[in-house]
Amino acid sequence: MGVREQARAETTARIMAAARDQIATVGGAGLSMRAIARAVGLVSSAVYRYFPTRDALLTALIIESYDHLGDHLAGLPADWRARATGLRDWARVHPQEFHLIYGTPIPDYRAPQDTIPAAARAVAPFLALAPIAATVPELAQLVGFVGLELAGHFVGSEPPVEELFTAVLDRQVATLGLG
Template sequence: MPPTTARERARAELTAEITDLARAQLATVGAAGLSLRAVARELGMASSAMYRYFPSRDDLLTRLILDGYDALGAAAEQADDPTAAPRERWLAVCRAVRAWARAHPHEYALLYGSPVPGYSAPPDTVPAATRVGAALGRVLGDAARAGLLPPADGTPTGLVTAAVAPVLGGDHPVLDDRVRARALLTWSSLFGAVSFELFGHFTGAVADADAFFDDAMRDLAGLVGL
């Protein structure tokens, strides 16, 4: 629910200003160097006042992580056109993830780069973190229900837990744990490809980054049967 009183609006505006400055810090000092005191100095406010908004650096990091996952997830969801063919939907979602990462490299690094020493993300970040996987899962689920996803070869593997079912397409006879294991592999491979590109690990190895990415994502789509 949006803020309704002047006091609530003022608090929301200052909270947004704090997080904007903190995101700018990510670009200069990285997540490990994030400092409430430094943000307070830039705002011209006392450190003690900052703690009324974010009691600790970890609380601020958590907010940035939630914001990042939600922004990335929204980009993936908005790219998905349910009227398109499943394979093209899949590719559109993957492209949106890459485009967001390239436009927000420091936020992406916070989400998928080196862990911040001494920080452990709380469980309430998990739903936001799974939004991209759920976007891919919707493509799989819709394809399965439309009869456009063939059954996987072989027998169920028991390699994934039941917890992935709601994220990766929901319940359908074709979506057994072998398909979900492959879907989980493709989800992680998407971020592996984006991370390799963003962090410079493809330098000197890939001739055309756009073409390489699209080709890899089509291969991953084929892996899950699209």
């Protein structure tokens, strides 16, 4: 890679890191190209040379998040419990990325077709374990559970969240005929 390409890659990485930091504090809906430019030390028009629109930056962040999750899940055993626990563990370490791909939709943002292969890669480890018609509802329930947990809805619950998660997994494994 030449000097120019290296500099472009480094600036792109800095822009994406600043965007991730901003999303952590204001959410995807509050993403501001001007604030990102300030954080990276660029004039606001310069950011648009790397990402022509705010939506293009959001799309890059979403694809990156799906790729991170897909990489994490691909390294786990071919077992529903291991992969479900892996998704939950990843989300707890990377809540902003989880919310970016599975949380509240960002107003006026429509994910382009470019996000579909990355999204498919993130669910493929689950779809490989059981028929798709049975897997999709269980995966939606798993994502919903993790989203509720990250939002604090199980704080102080009885039974505790760990028992609730185990019960969800027990039912899913039985429903899918995997155990």
